[in-house]
Amino acid sequence: MLKNLVFTFLFVHSLTNSLLAQTKVGGVVLDKKNQPISYANIVFKGSNEGTVSDENGKFYLESSKNYTSISAAFVGFTSKDVSLAKSVNYNMKIFLEGEIELEEVVIFRGKTSKKNNPALVILRKIWERKRKNGLRIFNQYQYEKYEKIEFDLNTIDSAFMKSKVFKGMEFVFNKMDTSKVTGKTYLPIFINESLYDVYGDNKIKKEKSIIKANKNSGLGNGEGVNNFIKDLYNDYNIYNNHLTFFDKSFTSPLSTTGIDVYNYVLRDSAFIDKKWCYNIDFYPRRKNELTFKGDFWVNDTTFAIKTITMAVSKSANINWVKDIYIEQEFDVQSDSVFLLTRDYIMSDFAFSKKEEAKGVYGKRTTLFRNHKFNETKPEKFYKEEVNFVDNSVFKKDDDYWEKHRFEKLNKDEVGVYKLIDTLKTVPKFKQMYNLVTVLGSGYINHDWFDYGPIFSTVGYNAVEGWRLRVGGRTYFGHNDKWRLQGYTAYGFQDNKIKYGLSGKWMMDAKNRIIISGGNRRDVEQIGASLTNSNDVLGRSFASSSLFSFGANGKLTDINYSNLSIEIEPVKNLIFGTSFSYKTLESASPSFSLDYYLDATQDLIKSSVKQSEVGVQVEYTPNKKTSGYGVERSIIDSPYSRIFVNYSQGIKGLFNSDFDYSKVQLYFKKPILIGPLGRTNLTMELGKTFGKVPLGLMDVIPGNQTFFIIQNTFNNLNFYEFVSDRYATFQWEHNFQGRLFSRIPFMKKLNWREIIGARSVYGDISNENKLLNASGILYKTPTNPYWEYSVGVGNIFKVFRIDASFRGNYRDIPGTNNFTIKGQFGFYF
Numbered sequence: 001m002l003k004n005l006v007f008t009f010l011f012v013h014s015l016t017n018s019l020l021a022q023t024k025v026g027g028v029v030l031d032k033k034n035q036p037i038s039y040a041n042i043v044f045k046g047s048n049e050g051t052v053s054d055e056n057g058k059f060y061l062e063s064s065k066n067y068t069s070i071s072a073a074f075v076g077f078t079s080k081d082v083s084l085a086k087s088v089n090y091n092m093k094i095f096l097e098g099e100i101e102l103e104e105v106v107i108f109r110g111k112t113s114k115k116n117n118p119a120l121v122i123l124r125k126i127w128e129r130k131r132k133n134g135l136r137i138f139n140q141y142q143y144e145k146y147e148k149i150e151f152d153l154n155t156i157d158s159a160f161m162k163s164k165v166f167k168g169m170e171f172v173f174n175k176m177d178t179s180k181v182t183g184k185t186y187l188p189i190f191i192n193e194s195l196y197d198v199y200g201d202n203k204i205k206k207e208k209s210i211i212k213a214n215k216n217s218g219l220g221n222g223e224g225v226n227n228f229i230k231d232l233y234n235d236y237n238i239y240n241n242h243l244t245f246f247d248k249s250f251t252s253p254l255s256t257t258g259i260d261v262y263n264y265v266l267r268d269s270a271f272i273d274k275k276w277c278y279n280i281d282f283y284p285r286r287k288n289e290l291t292f293k294g295d296f297w298v299n300d301t302t303f304a305i306k307t308i309t310m311a312v313s314k315s316a317n318i319n320w321v322k323d324i325y326i327e328q329e330f331d332v333q334s335d336s337v338f339l340l341t342r343d344y345i346m347s348d349f350a351f352s353k354k355e356e357a358k359g360v361y362g363k364r365t366t367l368f369r370n371h372k373f374n375e376t377k378p379e380k381f382y383k384e385e386v387n388f389v390d391n392s393v394f395k396k397d398d399d400y401w402e403k404h405r406f407e408k409l410n411k412d413e414v415g416v417y418k419l420i421d422t423l424k425t426v427p428k429f430k431q432m433y434n435l436v437t438v439l440g441s442g443y444i445n446h447d448w449f450d451y452g453p454i455f456s457t458v459g460y461n462a463v464e465g466w467r468l469r470v471g472g473r474t475y476f477g478h479n480d481k482w483r484l485q486g487y488t489a490y491g492f493q494d495n496k497i498k499y500g501l502s503g504k505w506m507m508d509a510k511n512r513i514i515i516s517g518g519n520r521r522d523v524e525q526i527g528a529s530l531t532n533s534n535d536v537l538g539r540s541f542a543s544s545s546l547f548s549f550g551a552n553g554k555l556t557d558i559n560y561s562n563l564s565i566e567i568e569p570v571k572n573l574i575f576g577t578s579f580s581y582k583t584l585e586s587a588s589p590s591f592s593l594d595y596y597l598d599a600t601q602d603l604i605k606s607s608v609k610q611s612e613v614g615v616q617v618e619y620t621p622n623k624k625t626s627g628y629g630v631e632r633s634i635i636d637s638p639y640s641r642i643f644v645n646y647s648q649g650i651k652g653l654f655n656s657d658f659d660y661s662k663v664q665l666y667f668k669k670p671i672l673i674g675p676l677g678r679t680n681l682t683m684e685l686g687k688t689f690g691k692v693p694l695g696l697m698d699v700i701p702g703n704q705t706f707f708i709i710q711n712t713f714n715n716l717n718f719y720e721f722v723s724d725r726y727a728t729f730q731w732e733h734n735f736q737g738r739l740f741s742r743i744p745f746m747k748k749l750n751w752r753e754i755i756g757a758r759s760v761y762g763d764i765s766n767e768n769k770l771l772n773a774s775g776i777l778y779k780t781p782t783n784p785y786w787e788y789s790v791g792v793g794n795i796f797k798v799f800r801i802d803a804s805f806r807g808n809y810r811d812i813p814g815t816n817n818f819t820i821k822g823q824f825g826f827y828f
Helices: 002-015 118-132 170-175 222-232 398-404 411-423 427-441 744-749 766-771
Strands: 023-030 041-044 050-052 058-063 069-073 080-083 088-095 140-154 185-201 206-216 242-245 248-251 262-272 275-284 292-299 305-312 321-333 337-350 359-373 444-446 449-451 458-461 465-474 482-491 496-508 513-524 556-570 573-586 607-619 641-649 660-672 678-689 725-734 752-763 785-795 799-806 818-824
Touching: 023 041, 041 058, 050 058, 050 292, 080 088, 118 262, 118 275, 140 411, 185 411, 206 398, 275 305, 427 444, 752 799
Parallel strands: 023 088
Antiparallel strands: 023 058, 041 050, 041 069, 069 080, 140 185, 140 359, 185 206, 242 248, 262 275, 275 292, 292 305, 305 321, 321 337, 337 359, 444 449, 449 465, 458 465, 465 482, 482 496, 496 513, 513 556, 556 573, 573 607, 607 641, 641 660, 660 678, 678 725, 725 752, 752 785, 785 799, 799 818
């Protein structure tokens, strides 16, 4: 898929000219003390083509036209014109001198004044009018949209081209070009085009995009590529206070809080398309915050944006992305309404933010046309399809694209369609691509079979000792309507073979009616989660962790069979029902599941046989998925989850031991709080009605590993608390570096602050206490247990470490009043 292509080239790029523009300049802007001037304006003299220097004073600018001079300017300095001796001028040094004062406005060098600043007067007018501009002023709207995505290798030099990695693939370098934004050489490697009809209704707050055509340069299925692109590049509105890119919330330069994080300077005024407009520069007040630098032109009567150019500063706390550059253009309709007609965003993905670091450009160009307004459509028109894809949109011929694309492709873009097809025949490229695919998916593919997941091959626990696992699944393609999956494992200490087998079949694609079933016989830590799951092969990380502490002998031999069916009648709303049968018995001589069979407590049984039927409802608003087969991939985007499960134990059915009813509720809500980061709230509630032994109790999930595991309690041991009714609450907030960015010696580390708190209440009925013969003294958090944690994330970009503290129940022998947990992950 496309994601693997991007990281394949990024991976290869880390191991190791055709020039179309007529005028190119690059260099640095300095003051008389030879110090760089950040966010200076550089333009080709006599034009509106320009750029802004970065925080280190560096700039690059190019044009397809011939120019003989450039002009450089910054607040508090005298502007300077510099002649260009030739068409290509690199490593220029431009010195600005002499601070100045304007008669009407007092200008401050660096940070601008919040008083008597005409730029802020205009900005406040934009705030007043922003809901009276664009599509928001109409009841309904519709338009056509064309989207073009391109990925390019960048910073290519002769040493890189001669690398052994590219032996046999040298032909790819015949397609190199130079970026007009950064001046770096680049090689186009992928292109994707899409055409849409978009409809919206502001009254009911609904929007629907219907894809009409899609074409890409031959890697991955079209639907999967489109979903990856939607995840990578979210739609945004520059009038919003905060803009989300790569899971990070940036403060918009048009935000009502912008004056606290940006400097604004009124630079110029001119007619643009017969409309008088003001030009305002903006740049960050502080480094390391999620902000932009750039400028915009705004109309003097409607105070609508005509054009805006902005770039993320290199010091921004974001990983794997060295640059983000954005351009938007708006055209006037009906003499007063400004509508977005062109949107361009370019990202430079790289492992390092160093200037010489090699990376991959991701570019998205979006064009809009043929707007229509106030044509009402029935509300049911906007209902989102559950599982529908029109495969004909991916099969449009070249004649169709020549006729319908909004702008012609340049010669390099046309060439990309042939490049990937050629590369896919090169053995070395296929090897590199397959390696990245394996690392990303965890599976090794051979024809229709996937071996894996490879990361579960080795494990350890107190019962099995060292454990080896092999497994696999059928895989004919991303959108298979059925899938079989299985594994077998062997423990070198208990000398027993374990296994699991499951199957799924999507009977009806439109409403996603899926029937599934299977059987698992294994050793498991059943106290690792509260809310039940129908995943037959699901096995908790705590069951065989390589890195854990304390006694890990409270493990259970489980023989579990399940048959279930589910339906998704409405997008992201799933109803299911299931039947399961399981037998439980202790897997360790140091652990017991014993319970009394009679009121006199004379008879004891050590195993549980249980039949159970269940009904489940799951709702996940805003969840995005990729694919339309029996299994779908979840696109990494924040979404809420509500899950309700009702289970009924049936005594006597297949010699089942107990009658009981169990109700469970799970709720999770992520909340983006603009520049303050993201909060995650999680709540779980549950109650069991009827008599049940320890094996069917709700064990409050502890965490005896050295790693962070979601929905567990860091300072609890396994089986420290058990209950038959419980309520948990967990809160975690990631400040995304907001606090550390204001501490001078910590700015450059780009660490991120995380705080959290977890609490649980639980109790057990007297009749269940009397049933207990396990030898484990039931302890319940009737006085709510709580713990809290502080952590630092983004250490070396991939590691997080938390310090967790127990808030109460601190005097119990063997408890962990303080613990350290870690987590690896790749995040922007």
